[in-house]
Amino acid sequence: MAQPKYTIKKRLLLLISMPILMLSVGIGAIALSSVYEEIAEVYDAQLVHSAKVLLQLVEKEVQDQEYREIELGAERPELFHQYEKNITFRIWKHSHLITQSHQAESFGKFQVPPGFSNQDFDSEKWRFFVFADDRTGITIEVAEKEGVRTELIYKILAALFIPLSLFIPLFLLIIWFGVSRSLRPVILLSQSVDKRDINDLSIIEESDAPEEIHPLIRALNRLLARIQESFDRERQFTDNAAHELRTPLAAMKTQAQVLLKKAADMPECQEGLNNLHSSINRATHLVDQLLSFARLQSHKIEKTDVDLSAVVNEVLQDLSVLALNDNKKLEANIDDHELVRGNKEALSILVRNLVDNALKYTPAGGRINVLVFHDDGNAVFEVSDTGKGISDNEKEKVFNRFYRSNKSEGHGSGLGLSIAKWICDIHGAQITLKDNHPKGLIVQVTIPELFKK
Amino acid sequence: MRILLVEDDEMLGKATAEGLKTVFAVDWCKSAEDAEAALKTTPYNVVVLDVNLPKKSGLELLEDLRKVNDDRPVLFLTARDAISYRIEGLNKGADDYLVKPFDLDELIARVSALARRAQGRGNPVISAGDIIFDPVGKTVTKKGKVIKLSARELAVLEILMTHKGRATSKAQIEEHIYDWDSGDIESNTIEVHISALRRKIDKNFIKTIRGVGYIIQ
Numbered sequence: 241m242a243q244p245k246y247t248i249k250k251r252l253l254l255l256i257s258m259p260i261l262m263l264s265v266g267i268g269a270i271a272l273s274s275v276y277e278e279i280a281e282v283y284d285a286q287l288v289h290s291a292k293v294l295l296q297l298v299e300k301e302v303q304d305q306e307y308r309e310i311e312l313g314a315e316r317p318e319l320f321h322q323y324e325k326n327i328t329f330r331i332w333k334h335s336h337l338i339t340q341s342h343q344a345e346s347f348g349k350f351q352v353p354p355g356f357s358n359q360d361f362d363s364e365k366w367r368f369f370v371f372a373d374d375r376t377g378i379t380i381e382v383a384e385k386e387g388v389r390t391e392l393i394y395k396i397l398a399a400l401f402i403p404l405s406l407f408i409p410l411f412l413l414i415i416w417f418g419v420s421r422s423l424r425p426v427i428l429l430s431q432s433v434d435k436r437d438i439n440d441l442s443i444i445e446e447s448d449a450p451e452e453i454h455p456l457i458r459a460l461n462r463l464l465a466r467i468q469e470s471f472d473r474e475r476q477f478t479d480n481a482a483h484e485l486r487t488p489l490a491a492m493k494t495q496a497q498v499l500l501k502k503a504a505d506m507p508e509c510q511e512g513l514n515n516l517h518s519s520i521n522r523a524t525h526l527v528d529q530l531l532s533f534a535r536l537q538s539h540k541i542e543k544t545d546v547d548l549s550a551v552v553n554e555v556l557q558d559l560s561v562l563a564l565n566d567n568k569k570l571e572a573n574i575d576d577h578e579l580v581r582g583n584k585e586a587l588s589i590l591v592r593n594l595v596d597n598a599l600k601y602t603p604a605g606g607r608i609n610v611l612v613f614h615d616d617g618n619a620v621f622e623v624s625d626t627g628k629g630i631s632d633n634e635k636e637k638v639f640n641r642f643y644r645s646n647k648s649e650g651h652g653s654g655l656g657l658s659i660a661k662w663i664c665d666i667h668g669a670q671i672t673l674k675d676n677h678p679k680g681l682i683v684q685v686t687i688p689e690l691f692k693k
Numbered sequence: 694m695r696i697l698l699v700e701d702d703e704m705l706g707k708a709t710a711e712g713l714k715t716v717f718a719v720d721w722c723k724s725a726e727d728a729e730a731a732l733k734t735t736p737y738n739v740v741v742l743d744v745n746l747p748k749k750s751g752l753e754l755l756e757d758l759r760k761v762n763d764d765r766p767v768l769f770l771t772a773r774d775a776i777s778y779r780i781e782g783l784n785k786g787a788d789d790y791l792v793k794p795f796d797l798d799e800l801i802a803r804v805s806a807l808a809r810r811a812q813g814r815g816n817p818v819i820s821a822g823d824i825i826f827d828p829v830g831k832t833v834t835k836k837g838k839v840i841k842l843s844a845r846e847l848a849v850l851e852i853l854m855t856h857k858g859r860a861t862s863k864a865q866i867e868e869h870i871y872d873w874d875s876g877d878i879e880s881n882t883i884e885v886h887i888s889a890l891r892r893k894i895d896k897n898f899i900k901t902i903r904g905v906g907y908i909i910q
Binding site for chain 2: 479482483484485486487488489490491492493494495497498501520524553556557558560561563564565570571572573574610
């Protein structure tokens with residue numbers, strides 16, 4: 241079978257999960273950019289506010305004492321926050337630095353231009369707001385490390401994506417289960433069709449399958465009905481053919497037999513009439529085989545629990561007389577009650593064909609052994625003979641219809657073994673040909689046993 | 694003994710009529726309608742009836758016969774060997790059937806048996822070579838000389854003779870003896886009876902097919 245290009249399961253999974261992934265990434269990106277803007281606004285506003293407060297606090301003092309540096313005094317250790325190192329300020333009067341917070345020492349004498357700006361000091365990014373009051377000549381610088389903002393953004397981002405990264409696999413798992421569950425009826429349906437016997441043409445039940453598959457099931461059922469119809473026609477044909485072929489054969493046979501009776505005292509006619517009679521019998525045998533093959537193939541094969549041992553016994557009882565007539569030694573060793581699942585009539589044809597073959601191809605004085613035994617969960621039916629056997633390169637070909645071994649010497653129809661093979665196939669049985677020693681053939685049929693011993 | 698043969702096939706009808714004529718008086722007609730007319734006027738002992746006839750079928754003719762309580766023995770000939778066809782024929786009141794192509798001697802034997810049964814002389818003797826077994830009188834003769842057998846030996850011989858030409862399993866023989874005489878059967882009893890029969894009748898009379906059973910040819 242060719243690899244399918246896609247499976248519904250994969251396709252559904254892809255179609256459902258990709259948009260969800262893209263959506264969550266998109267939402268994340270949009271949220272991120274608006275969060276960044278908002279944070280920038282809020283922090284900038286804080287800078288402006290701090291500048292304003294500082295200006296109001298120092299305005300008076302700076303004006304009174306021109307260019308006097310204001311001492312901030314010792315930092316009070318109890319008034320400290322770890323975040324404080326990230327913010328700082330400087331106050332200038334014209335170009336004199338009046339005061340600055342401890343963190344601003346690294347800025348040196350560099351005066352930052354008014355308004356908002358980003359500056360680098362000691363490989364650290366700072367955001368500045370500078371307000372220059374022209375009236376008093378005071379310049380207020382407030383600054384904040386960029387890192388404060390990015391850290392906040394990272395934290396928000398983490399708060400957003402950590403739950404999302406846990407949720408998405410869970411979500412995909414739920415989709416996977418959902419898709420698998422929805423497709424289960426389809427898989428069950430195909431399994432049940434797969435498991436069907438080759439002769440089982442009964443309709444497929446719609447009830448268990450989802451509604452979307454009903455049209456497919458109905459189409460399948462229509463196909464099954466058409467196959468059933470053609471099977472029925474074939475069976476009708478077979479029945480008619482049986483009648484049309486058997487009637488003239490019966491006429492020939494009866495006529496030959498009448499002639500044989502009449503020619504009882506004419507030995508010169510006897511041989512020819514006997515040949516005619518056996519030719520008619522062979523033609524009859526061929527017709528019978530063809531018809532039984534056709535009938536087996538066009539009928540629904542009903543299977544029941546069959547006692548293979550009983551089937552073999554019955555056939556051997558029928559055929560024993562043939563062995564006696566031709567002075568062949570028939571022996572059997574049949575274990576009791578080897579039960580298999582199968583069609584009794586078909587199995588009987590199988591056994592009859594194989595024993596009949598062995599009898600046919602074994603010369604007068606030869607031996608035919610029939611065994612039934614169980615072996616590793618299988619019922620085994622084995623026929624061995626002391627005929628000419630079948631060469632290795634012919635062993636496969638003999639199962640073909642109308643193949644006749646060059647050793648068959650005009651016996652047989654060339655159908656017996658192909659019928660046997662076919663019957664084995666419908667029973668899940670193996671048929672193998674082996675060499676018998678010193679000569680002859682062993683045919684072995686291995687059928688799964690019903691109750692494993 | 695008068696036989697009516699109903700067969701529409703020209704060749705088969707002619708040959709069968711000729712074959713039957715070696716033993717019986719035979720009238721041959723080719724349709725159910727002709728057969729009905731013949732049956733009204735002639736007291737046939739046995740009717741040999743082809744199932745598949747033009748217009749009215751053999752099965753319909755058989756049904757009509759049974760409806761008017763005509764219980765003359767009917768043997769039907771069928772070219773369809775499917776079991777369902779045979780059962781249908783027997784259910785409709787046929788006494789026996791043969792599948793075409795049949796053996797002429799077998800047809801003659803079966804027609805004779807049907808005729809005898811109809812005349813109240815059922816259970817004819819069964820012969821194998823020069824041995825004759827009478828199942829009614831329970832006697833066995835060899836070349837006309839009566840052979841004395843025990844009841845159980847007779848029971849064994851009876852089942853083998855009635856299945857002449859087919860092997861009978863040991864289990865089947867045991868079952869038959871049990872029906873005959875419900876005394877206990879020991880496991881080697883059958884072998885004992887068989888060897889007694891061989892000694893008394895002929896050592897090759899009963900053949901053993903090992904693993905299958907015993908057979909009289």
